[in-house]
Amino acid sequence: MIARLWPIFTRDLALLLRGAQGRGGAVLPLLFFLAVAMLFPFAVGPDARLLGRTGAGVIWVAALLAAILPLDRLVEPDLEAGFFDQWALRGIAEEALLLVRIVAHWISFGVPLLLAAPLSAGLLSLDAGQLRVVELGLLLGTPGLAAIGVTIAALTAGLRAGAALGGLLAIPLAVPLLIFGAGSLQPGGEGGLLLLAATSLAALAIAPFAGGAAIRAGRE
Amino acid sequence: MQACHLAARDIACRRGDRLLFKGLSFSLQGGEALHLAGPNGIGKSSLIRILAGLLRPFAGAVDREGALALSDERLALDGHQPLGAALAFWRRIDGSAEGGADFGLEDLLDVPVRYLSTGQRKRAALARVAASQAAIWLLDEPLNGLDTQWAAVAQDRIAAHLAGGGAVVIASHQPLALAGVRELALREYVA
Numbered sequence A: 001m002i003a004r005l006w007p008i009f010t011r012d013l014a015l016l017l018r019g020a021q022g023r024g025g026a027v028l029p030l031l032f033f034l035a036v037a038m039l040f041p042f043a044v045g046p047d048a049r050l051l052g053r054t055g056a057g058v059i060w061v062a063a064l065l066a067a068i069l070p071l072d073r074l075v076e077p078d079l080e081a082g083f084f085d086q087w088a089l090r091g092i093a094e095e096a097l098l099l100v101r102i103v104a105h106w107i108s109f110g111v112p113l114l115l116a117a118p119l120s121a122g123l124l125s126l127d128a129g130q131l132r133v134v135e136l137g138l139l140l141g142t143p144g145l146a147a148i149g150v151t152i153a154a155l156t157a158g159l160r161a162g163a164a165l166g167g168l169l170a171i172p173l174a175v176p177l178l179i180f181g182a183g184s185l186q187p188g189g190e191g192g193l194l195l196l197a198a199t200s201l202a203a204l205a206i207a208p209f210a211g212g213a214a215i216r217a218g219r220e
Numbered sequence B: 001m002q003a004c005h006l007a008a009r010d011i012a013c014r015r016g017d018r019l020l021f022k023g024l025s026f027s028l029q030g031g032e033a034l035h036l037a038g039p040n041g042i043g044k045s046s047l048i049r050i051l052a053g054l055l056r057p058f059a060g061a062v063d064r065e066g067a068l069a070l071s072d073e074r075l076a077l078d079g080h081q082p083l084g085a086a087l088a089f090w091r092r093i094d095g096s097a098e099g100g101a102d103f104g105l106e107d108l109l110d111v112p113v114r115y116l117s118t119g120q121r122k123r124a125a126l127a128r129v130a131a132s133q134a135a136i137w138l139l140d141e142p143l144n145g146l147d148t149q150w151a152a153v154a155q156d157r158i159a160a161h162l163a164g165g166g167a168v169v170i171a172s173h174q175p176l177a178l179a180g181v182r183e184l185a186l187r188e189y190v191a
Helices: A002-018 A027-044 A048-068 A076-080 A083-089 A094-123 A128-156 A162-183 A191-218 B044-051 B083-094 B118-131 B148-163
Strands: B005-015 B018-029 B033-037 B059-065 B068-071 B136-140 B167-171 B181-185
Touching: A002 A094, A002 B083, A027 A048, A027 A094, A048 A094, A048 A128, A048 A162, A076 A083, A083 A094, A083 B068, A094 A128, A094 A191, A128 A162, A128 A191, A162 A191, B005 B044, B005 B167, B018 B044, B018 B059, B018 B167, B018 B181, B033 B044, B044 B059, B044 B136, B044 B167, B068 B118, B083 B118, B118 B136, B118 B148, B136 B148, B148 B167
Parallel strands: B033 B167, B033 B181, B068 B136, B136 B167
Antiparallel strands: B005 B018, B005 B059
């Protein structure tokens, strides 16, 4: 099984990182994330104290929006091209395929976000302590965002206006991650990180099964 | 090749609120070919998908022994990849060596899949099926878009697969020049 999933993983990763066949690649969500972090000081003004107090929350909102950006490219193109049918024919479970895709998606959007966070922390005048909590929070939270993203992508694949609908569906599901992630930055909010990790794990545990069921139901 | 077997028992197929066919049964052993015949829209492709296990029959069941390979209108090859790399992706998953049947694709291996013509894409799909080493081939309109030369080659490959002990189900509205192929007219099962 692992030997068959490995080529699938490398293909997923190459497609999501590089972007081909109408997939945007890893650069677009990253630039989007930085653009939101850059816009915010323009909107609220350069007051460093205000930015420092609200900036970490903005990073979380930006991460959430960046996670939504590639949703319509995650599952739809492969479903349309018949890849999922061919994998099903070979007895490879949809759950395994989606788990592989969640990992690939996380590497292509979560890791760049982690790398870009110090830059956006500079734009938003966060101090080193806050940045550390933001990085830790993103490390714990982005796998959950990736899991939710792939689930929603599987659910809305093949629907007309699936892209817009996907964004709308993903936002409420991601709210707990946002609350715990941003909440962990409040004074004494370290417990938020544990809740963030728990929410992320729950999303990771449910996502392959929910998405797999969606893909099978979509064949009918 | 391993012993293979494909049987449909009393299958009915419903798409939307329309019952396409019902009471369809057949049994196929290694070395045998079945031609699903009938006009457009009668349910040939739906039956192929039911046999592939991708669609649940409205009634009845499919018994199968042996691995499946499917060629339908979905190519399942990455459009931006050169044909050679796109085919190699499936060979890696199937663990098969350089595919047996070549379908005259040698000169096209470094051409991106999206630049292939209709007939070349069909040949690529057949090459993917042939390289999969599966015993049971499900081919949906395998001769569509092929010129007479390649239609003959494709049917030779299918005959060779049958001679090797494989089984083939072909959905086609065109007559086939295959020896010993059984015809199943879906018209007789229309509900």
